[in-house]
Amino acid sequence: MSEHGSNDVRDVVIKYYDGTSRTVTIVDHEVPYPEGKLIVSRTDTKGIITHANQAFVDMSGYSQDELIGQNHYILRHPDMPTVAFTGLWETIEAGNKWHGYVKNLRKDGAYYWVKATVIPNIRNGKVVGYTSVRRKPSRSKISESEALYKTLMEA
Amino acid sequence: MTLNLTVSPDFAPDHISGWFIFNTWLQRKLGSGIHLELYDCFDKQREDIKAGNFDLVYANPFDASMLVRELGFKAIVRPIAKPDETIIATHAESDVNSVEDLQPGSSLYATDDPDVNRIGMIMLEPADLDQSNTETTTVDSYVIVAKNVLNKSADAGFFLKDAYEELSELIRKQMKVLVSSEISVVHHTLLVGPKLQQFAPQIQQHLLDMTADEKGRGVLESMNLEGWEVMSEEETEFMIDLIDTLID
């Protein structure tokens, strides 16, 4: 079987909250989380990426230049339910810390799972942006999240 | 005027004299008396810092958060090329070959170093391990952590990477590293208290210049540091935000 002829590849249209959409090629292949690393990014208050560390660049498959200035939804995987992100934004806009398991889409169409924590960056009492730090999740948490997100997609 | 300096208790004991040498050097540079107070325990030190007893603190990254956000300290420098990284190791002959092989009920050995312990526990999460299903024994030094790994009392030990690398080769050969963090932006900082803020630029300059003369270089060597580099306010805030995401 050739690598490209596999039926584990599909084209999907992703619609973002801002009305835009794009067609992405999804490859059913998981890239393992890099041992010992934290994947770090920062955004402005609208979710536009302002900083990405090397682990972020390596795992996403995009270059630093391609990432900075992009909306963070560039990583959104179609298997992620919208409500997960609604919860994220409600939590951080209220000034609180958000934790969750996220399936992320790479530039090459493959995916990787993370345990993410997002916090508001507060400077002189004002929210100036957000920081997200991801770490390696356990297989059991990934399975639980997969099952949960599936039910949320159908709802 | 006498200033008060304290140093995070997590530096290797062989470098205690280095901090006294540094203290003497800094007194000469600033032309004022400095009292250096060392602690063997984090909690007592934190209490005294909160009581306002110190003007200068060489702090571990987890304490930096409290110093900056609660007590009005400012970080002025960080040691060059010295990120705080954590290693989890087990006995070389153990059946455990990755973090995921560690089972609930595992016995962990660690020191009371807050950043190593936090990052160590984060690196155990992929095995679904946390405080509730592991047993941690806190000991006084990384050498004692290593001893307990070697005699198999510990299923795994937490080490500051620097301390692990300073263990003798004989000891290291009997252990295997399960995971080694590569975070690189979490490190110790030297912070100046609110009362001393006006002298911060002057102190910072002296520290940056240390590598420029022989005396300064000798002092750095005795502390096992390569030198200092500037820590900006935003870099400090960024590090504190990052650490905040690691605390539940």
Ligand SMILES: Cc1cc2nc3c(=O)[nH]c(=O)nc-3n(C[C@H](O)[C@H](O)[C@H](O)COP(=O)(O)O)c2cc1C
């Ligand atoms: C700091 C920060 C980091 C984020 N990281 C991710 C991420 O890694 N993956 C992802 O799909 N969405 C991430 N988001 C959420 C996106 O902004 C977006 O809400 C999400 O991708 C869903 O897209 P939508 O809002 O257009 O439906 C992040 C948001 C913030 C503020």
